[in-house]
Amino acid sequence: MKIVEDDESFKEKSYSNGGVYIGKFKGKLFHGIGKYTWSNGTIYEGDWVDGKRTGKGLMIWPSGIKYECEFLTKLNDDVYVGKFNRKLFHDNKKYKWSNRTIYEGDWVDGAMTGKGVMIWPSGTKYEGEFYESYLHGRGTLTRENSCVYTGDWRMDANRGIGQVVHLGSGIYDGLWKEGIPEGNGKFTWKNGSIYEGNWKKGNINGKGIMMWANGDIFNGFWSNGLKHGSGVYIFANGRVYVGTWSKGLKDGKGTFYYPYGSKQSSLLKKLCVVLSSKVSKTRVNPSLSKKAPSSGRSKDSSRPFSHKTFNEDQSKMSCVVYEREYKEGKLL
Structure with missing residues (x-):
């Protein structure tokens, strides 16, 4: 037609x-x-x-x-096994289409409504709630050798709260809209990396925290899966960088914090407390500018930068502070 x-x-x-x-x-x-x-x-x-x-x-x-x-x-060439009610399917029975798709479950006035199981010729299987022949309500869709989604459905699309297990990559658990992640959600990769925060149109977008398997952490803003905007990057060795990013690259002014004895996790936690409450009050004296020490040198590190020793009696720790400025990932 x-x-x-x-x-x-x-x-x-x-x-x-x-x-x-x-x-x-x-x-x-x-x-x-x-x-x-x-x-x-x-x-x-x-x-x-x-x-x-x-x-x-x-x-x-x-x-x-x-x-x-x-x-x-x-019925044409399709096969329905069950009862009829005024020529309407109306029973908890089985229906098989001519293309070998099979449904077994509840019917109301000729439409799949209630709980049931749908199996497609490809092997994809849905088990859960239906409404007027739509996947609608709560259910689980299993795609062979691909993924398993369990959660909310609305008119054949993942919408609401749900979890998908990708057999080859990891697990997403969070909000969905029209079949793709949208809103707050958490993705755990098979290698142990974790992202928890906002999603938009299936991409990491907005405010969120990424914890990589190597121990690095980024807490800040994202755009299409890339660091974009302000944020705090905590390295596994305890170093901290507070600044801005553009399309995944450092861009603009930022500050490095090198805690003494930063390999100790307890010290890193104390540093995070200090940063969240005190860093905005810290001022760097421009007169203390000098060349970067060789231990922290990069190809651009011969340029002068500001630093100071930061002490916080309450936390009983100290760190060295370096101010830097970047342009599209390159140190100025």
């Missing part, structure tokens, strides 16, 4: 939920031939009666899965 979108009797209307309908109406209801596209990309093209899918049609999911179906009428 093909919708002729330039047919003068057809009208197009967009809805606040992101859906778009092209077809015939009866008052404000879909009625006759029409095509409805949901915000997640799912498409139904076929017959409508009083706003409901009724008759022959074609369903297409974002994954590319398609099947021709018939709502509330005869």
